[in-house]
Amino acid sequence: MKPNKNSQASVAPAEKSTHFGYTEITEDKKTSMVRDVFSSVASHYDLMNDLMSVGIHRLWKMDLIRAINPVIGCNIVDVGGGTGDISLGVLKKQQCRVTVCDINEKMVYAGRDRAINKGVLNVPEWICGDAAALPFPECYADVYVTAFCLRNVTRLADVLLEARRILKPGGHFLCLEFSKVNLRPLDGLYDLYSFQVLPFLGQIVAGDRAAYQYLVESIRKFPNQETFSEMIVKAGLNEVSYRNLSGGIAAIHSAWRL
Numbered sequence: 236m237k238p239n240k241n242s243q244a245s246v247a248p249a250e251k252s253t254h255f256g257y258t259e260i261t262e263d264k265k266t267s268m269v270r271d272v273f274s275s276v277a278s279h280y281d282l283m284n285d286l287m288s289v290g291i292h293r294l295w296k297m298d299l300i301r302a303i304n305p306v307i308g309c310n311i312v313d314v315g316g317g318t319g320d321i322s323l324g325v326l327k328k329q330q331c332r333v334t335v336c337d338i339n340e341k342m343v344y345a346g347r348d349r350a351i352n353k354g355v356l357n358v359p360e361w362i363c364g365d366a367a368a369l370p371f372p373e374c375y376a377d378v379y380v381t382a383f384c385l386r387n388v389t390r391l392a393d394v395l396l397e398a399r400r401i402l403k404p405g406g407h408f409l410c411l412e413f414s415k416v417n418l419r420p421l422d423g424l425y426d427l428y429s430f431q432v433l434p435f436l437g438q439i440v441a442g443d444r445a446a447y448q449y450l451v452e453s454i455r456k457f458p459n460q461e462t463f464s465e466m467i468v469k470a471g472l473n474e475v476s477y478r479n480l481s482g483g484i485a486a487i488h489s490a491w492r493l
């Protein structure tokens with residue numbers, strides 16, 4: 236699995252294609268390829284996040300948790316919640332029912348073990364599930380929150396429909412994701428850092444250059460702030476807005492199910 240900007244892996248015309256970073260693949264392969272990436276990085280995931288972002292991801296996540304503004308007893312689903320940063324942050328602020336739902340059991344185990352090792356008793360529920368077919372009934376959640384997951388899914392439009400399905404009327408959709416940098420010369424520096432430094436760090440720390448090359452490429456393939464907003468509206472969510480973080484390196488999108 237070595238992503239390459241120019242590669243056009245065999246896609247027969249009748250099969251639906253998608254991208255895995257810069258590599259074109261058939262849709263049926265993407266979920267398992269993404270699963271392999273996160274299985275490979277799970278044990279180094281938290282350390283790598285701190286190293287790659289020099290800790291800035293923690294500030295972005297605090298912003299997201301503030302935007303959730305959890306009220307006592309509310310039902311929050313953290314989709315692609317991985318090792319649980321968002322869920323654990325919410326539970327520090329408020330007593331709610333929080334569920335981490337992630338497709339990768341290694342990420343979920345890594346998060347659960349980290350919480351236990353830290354002696355965190357107020358834990359979320361940890362379950363495995365696909366953002367495209369969530370194991371929750373209709374109108375289940377007060378808040379659907381997701382951080383750095385949606386750029387990995389196979390059919391983003393379907394995942395957004397699924398978000399709307401599980402939200403209660405009046406429920407809040409929040410997504411923190413890498414986005415399009417809108418500040419010069421930050422964009423050039425960011426490109427240089429992303430393509431030269433991050434895969435190298437991935438090689439040295441996690442022993443997996445390809446996984447971090449995919450990370451960088453998947454960020455570039457994700458729709459920009461405006462296009463993503465339009466997709467959220469198309470999925471039937473309302474009052475869409477977004478806020479750029481660090482010059483657009485990341486953005487928080489917010490919307491409501493009316």
Ligand SMILES: C[S@@+](CC[C@H](N)C(=O)[O-])C[C@H]1O[C@@H](n2cnc3c(N)ncnc32)[C@H](O)[C@@H]1O
Pocket residue numbers: 269270273314315316317318319320321336337338339342364365366367381382383384387388389
């Ligand atoms: C970059 S990590 C983010 C983890 C966590 N939200 C955070 O911010 O630290 C992306 C997570 O999305 C999960 N993921 C990818 N595709 C998914 C899908 N289709 N359904 C649910 N989770 C998915 C991965 O397993 C991984 O744990």
